[in-house]
Amino acid sequence: MSLPRYDHFINGARVPPASGDYFDTENPYTGEVWAHIARGNAADVDAAVAAAKAAFEGPWGGLTATRRGQLLRRLADLVIEHAPRLAEIEQRDNGKLSSEVVAQVRYMGEYFHYYAGLADKVESKVIPTDKPGVFTFTRYEAKGVVAIITPWNSPLTLTSWKLAPALAAGCVAVVKPSEFTSASMLEFAALFEQAGFPPGVVNVVTGFGAEVGEPLVAHPDVAHIGFTGGELAGKRIYEAAARNLKTVTLELGGKSPNIIFDDADLDQAVKGVVSGIFAASGQSCQAGSRVLVQESIHDELIRRLVEFVGTAKLGDPTRPDTQIGPIATRPQFEKVLDYIRIAREEGARCVLGGKARPDLGAGQFIEPTIFTGVDNRMRIAQEEVFGPVLCIIPFKDEADAIRIGNDILYGLAGAVWTRSLHRALYVTERLKAGTVWVNNYRATSFTTPFGGYKRSGIGRESGSDAIHEYLDTKSVWISTDLDVPNPFIRR
Ligand code: NAD
DSSP: OOOOEEOEEETTEEEOOTTOOEEEEEOTTTOOEEEEEEOOOHHHHHHHHHHHHHHHHTTTTTSOHHHHHHHHHHHHHHHHHHHHHHHHHHHHHHOOOHHHHHHHHHHHHHHHHHHHHHGGGOOOOEEOOSSTTEEEEEEEEEOOEEEEEOOSSSHHHHHHHHHHHHHHHTOEEEEEOOTTSOHHHHHHHHHHHHHTOOTTSEEEOOSOIIIIIHHHHHOTTEEEEEEESOHHHHHHHHHHHHHTTOEEEEEOOOOOEEEEOTTSOHHHHHHHHHHHHTGGGGOSTTOOOEEEEEGGGHHHHHHHHHHHHHTOOBSOTTSTTOOBOOOSSHHHHHHHHHHHHHHHHHTOEEEEOOSBOTTSTTSOOBOOEEEESOOTTSHHHHSOOOSSEEEEEEESSHHHHHHHHHSSSEESEEEEEOSOHHHHHHHHHHOOOSEEEESOOOOOOTTSOBOOEETTEESOBSSGGGGGGGEEEEEEEEEOOSSOOOTTSOO
16 A cells, blocks of 8 residues: 655645655654655745745735634634544654643644734834824734744644744744654645635645755745754754844753642642653653752652652553653654663662663653652753653752752743742742743643743743734834924934
8 A cells, every 4th residue: 555645735735845755754653654755955945935925925915914813713613623633643753642632733723713813903002202293103014934843742733833823923934844743734734725825825845954944944035933843953043043134933942840849739749740751751842851859758759759650551642541652753762762871870860760662562662760869960950851751859948949940051941839829939930941830730821921041942932922923013103294304413
């Protein structure tokens, strides 16, 4: 049986790659190649950007914000309707649990509904300026063609975080999904057609970072880059954008502290630790990969965690009772094993897991792993693993917890577990992170800004302000004086 073949999506049509080449995409659970994906290059990027620009200058640019909102609303309904099918495709590529991914894709519909509502509520300002004889106001104008570059861990969700506000703002997009998880985006693109978007508003070019991502970022007609992914690619993109003074939104990694005080409800905290690091096999930018625990409850927390996680069911991600699926890609699998080796060499003590599970699926599984005896200066505590590997670090008091929590280059998220309101607020105010959860972990919403301090990124996604990442501000001065005053003197 021949496998499905996915072409680019450019100007509302399926377009074969200029090179004529395709690459394989694999199911990380079975290890089987299940589809062939168009291998894009600079020529495909040029075609997609040209289509986007034509839509921006033509039919899309001519729509009112209200009409854009109506189209986004229709798309949102289609996303919700097609969520099970899109989730199945996404899961085939990245091995996420069915029990999580269907709900996650359905929730994308809510993002599009939210920004659909916002499209015609971006109100400009009349400025009460100090200059006499003028009427001054601002206009918020769409930046134009936006490049959206995404990773493999939550491909459609992370694309929607960018696409929904970009389209609401009136921008057009060229999306480059991860080479590991391209198929779901190509299926998703078909829904834009069905919703009635003009061709060229959303385009998808698949392929590799160097062959598609780089020419897309460098393209003179691309005004803004929205990126989620690793730090290395993020820095390259930032440098390339700087060469042409383009704007960026970068959502990079993290090494977030999950801080547990001795007055916390320990049963809840244990669940918070598990959801922070073992959900999605730890392949999440916001993973709570450093648990900081107050000395007096250190041993008890470890005992409860080992007991709780020790029974976690690894296996087929399509089964409803599976709790931990495979690692999504082969390079990531190798990377996680490498960090487990590094942690052992550094002297950390493995109290749970620590091994691959070659007996499961195609063998791309890693046991949920817990290290104790970790010093915050160790590499296992400082570097993003992006897998099911937890470090536990003891602390004495609030000041110690804040010091260790912030002693890291990243600043994406963090959490505080305590029954004391004062302590919760005191620590929250002092953590250098874009999101802090109190007595919970991992909640995100279209309503609430998300993004990083320090090396975790630039800009914010979600929430009403995120639309401004895709807008330029224009100030307009209208003279209400009939006379032009002395032309040699600045007004
Ligand atoms: P990556 O950062 O290498 O790739 C993300 C996207 O950027 C992909 O679409 C890729 O093709 C593209 N890309 C890569 N180099 C590029 C370049 N120079 N110019 C333009 N586009 C480029 O991420 P990855 O390979 O999927 O994973 C690498 C590491 O990143 C992982 O080990 C993990 O630690 C981290 N990661 C972080 C997140 C996150 O949400 N913050 C998500 C996935 C991976």
